Amino acid sequence: MASLERFSFYSLLLLIIWLPIPLGSNRDWAWAIAEIWIALQSILLILAYRGNLPSEPIKRYKCLLFGLAFFQVWVLFQALPLPWDMLSFFSQKSADIYQLVGAPTGFISLDSRMTLTSLFKGVAYTLFVLNAIFLVNSSQRLKQVVLAIVISGTFQAFYAAMVVLLDMTESPVFGFTEKGIATGSFVYKNHLANYLMMTLCMGLGLIVAQLHTSPSDSRFVFIKRLLEGILSRKMYIRLCLIIMVIALVMTRSRMGNTAFFAATAIGGIIALIFYKNKPRALTALVGSVIAIDTIVVGALFGLDKVKQRLVETSLGAESRDQVVIWSLDIIRDFPFTGTGMASFYTIFPMYSKADIGFYDHAHNDYVQFLVEAGIPATLLLGFVVLYAFWRAFSTIRTRHSKTMKGIALGCIMSIIGMLIHISVDFNLQPMANALTFILILFLANASAVLPAMGELVSPSAQNDTKEVAHV
Structure with missing residues (x-):
């Protein structure tokens, strides 16, 4: 059965790469494929x-797994038909409507039908975490997941950049109109920017995991390490980061670029202060990403257009802030139960005060989760995220493994950016x-509990040790 377990793991890696390809899996047929795949x-x-x-x-991942599971139980309860007395007790406003x-x-x-759809997606998310718990059971596999x-992210970035640079007017597969802004296989540029932000942060973590922590005692050792670094796989990852930065800038996403810059800066500061046995090249790496990638590469591929969009941003010209303000009235009327997951588009017109x-x-998403799930359920998810952040932070402070600390740092940056x-x-x-x-979030927890390179936590994976490729 070891071969079946390995097949399941490689299926997990392939799923990670597949998810953004069919329009970001943001269509009913696309997320149905992912749900069936996970099942x-x-x-x-x-x-x-x-x-x-x-x-x-x-038990090692109980906060993440049970947090997601309890949230799905609540979503199921939202979609169940209730007697009028019970419904009035939980949500008088829903009963009145x-x-x-x-x-x-x-x-x-x-x-309720859209909430059931959201429930199926949520169950798939929970099963995905359960699968990862049993399949990603070694530091080698952990690195393979990050590499995937x-x-x-590199595939998305390369595809998105080529569509823009070749001046295509329609996307090659689905025929969507292209307007000279990078969207990749997503429909919405900000979704691609967000995805690239996460993959960039994890790529940075993967590079940090390969940096030397011991000082170069001589010029010969320094030159030797420099040449080894240039010829190593680390440079391939560095090239991937440059490609992703180019595409991120070409999305012209204001907050996408801002989130990546802030996540890199804040994560770098956290690492420089708290990183246990921090690599000597860590400061140079963080500085190069901010200076070379964001400024130099960005200037060549459209950072000035992002800056122009930031300067031209005006609350008077934007209607999104009005949506947020009016949504606060929904939260006030449905504070504990919410209006049901995926119901925002149904309920918001009742609270809209103008034609926008x-x-x-x-x-x-903070407001949307409060509207749809209610305050208690949203706080539950918030606790799951903050707990994962804390575990990753504890990893970079206390662990000795370069792999675990590097991946944890990537998770910290990704969480901050998100x-x-x-x-x-x-x-x-x-x-x-x-x-x-x-x-x-799973990787943040895994970096705290999995053993260092060469150690396995599951007997079922012992036969897999010799066959797992090192990143």
Whole structure:
């Protein structure tokens, strides 16, 4: 059964690369493919373990796994038909709305079918984490997962940049109109920018994991390390980062570029202060990413246009801030239960006070989750994210493994970037972005609990040690 387990792991790697390809998996047919993929992978995993999944690995990730699972239980409750007395107890406003239209039964959700759709996606997210817990059981596999993320980001970046540089007017596959702005296989440029921000941060972490921590005692050793670095796979990853930075700038996403810059700067400062046995080249690496990649490369490929968009940003010309302000009234009316996951586009027109166009999302994921899930459930997810951040932070402070500390630093930067970017956009709505971010939360936890290179936590993977390629 070891071969079946290995097949499941490689299926996981392929899924990571596949997710952004079909329009960011942000269409019903696209996320259905991912859901079926994850379900089949779960079945293979059960067969690989002969139905006897050990409980010890689950205990190490209980905050992430149970946090996601409890949230799905709440989403299920939102979509269940409830007696009027019970519905009035939990959400008087929902009961009033359903009774006003003469509905035979009522739900907490004001769009129960879309909430069920969201539930299926949420169950897939939870199963994905469960699969990762059993499949990513060594430091070698951990690095392979991060490498898969970087490969996926590089492919997206290269494709997006070539479409712009070749002046294509339509996307090659789906025929969407191209306007000289990088979107990759996504439909919305900010979703690509958010995805590249995460993959860039994880690529940085992968490079940090390969930096030397001991000083160069002589000029000969310094030159030798320099040549080894130039000829090593580390330079391939560095080239991937440059390609992704080019595409990120070409998206002209204001907050996408700002989030990456801020995440790199803040993460770099955290590393310089708290990193245990920090590599001597860490400062140079962070400085080069900010100076060379963001400024020099960005200037060649359109950073001035991003700056122009930032300068021209005006609250008077933007209607997104009005959406956020009016959404606060929804939170006030549905503070504990929310209106049901994926119901924003249904409920928002009731609270809109002017004709500002159609908004199916709040363009602020904090507000949208508060609207749809309610305050308690949103705080639960917030705790899951902050706990993952803390575990990654503890890893860079206390662990000796270069691999674990480097990956943890990448996770810290990714989490910081995501928390910044979702304040002005809906980047957790496409499955590609959401599942990649959940994977990063898993990696943050894994960097704290998995043993260092060469050690395995699962007996089922012992036969796999010699066959796993080192990054």
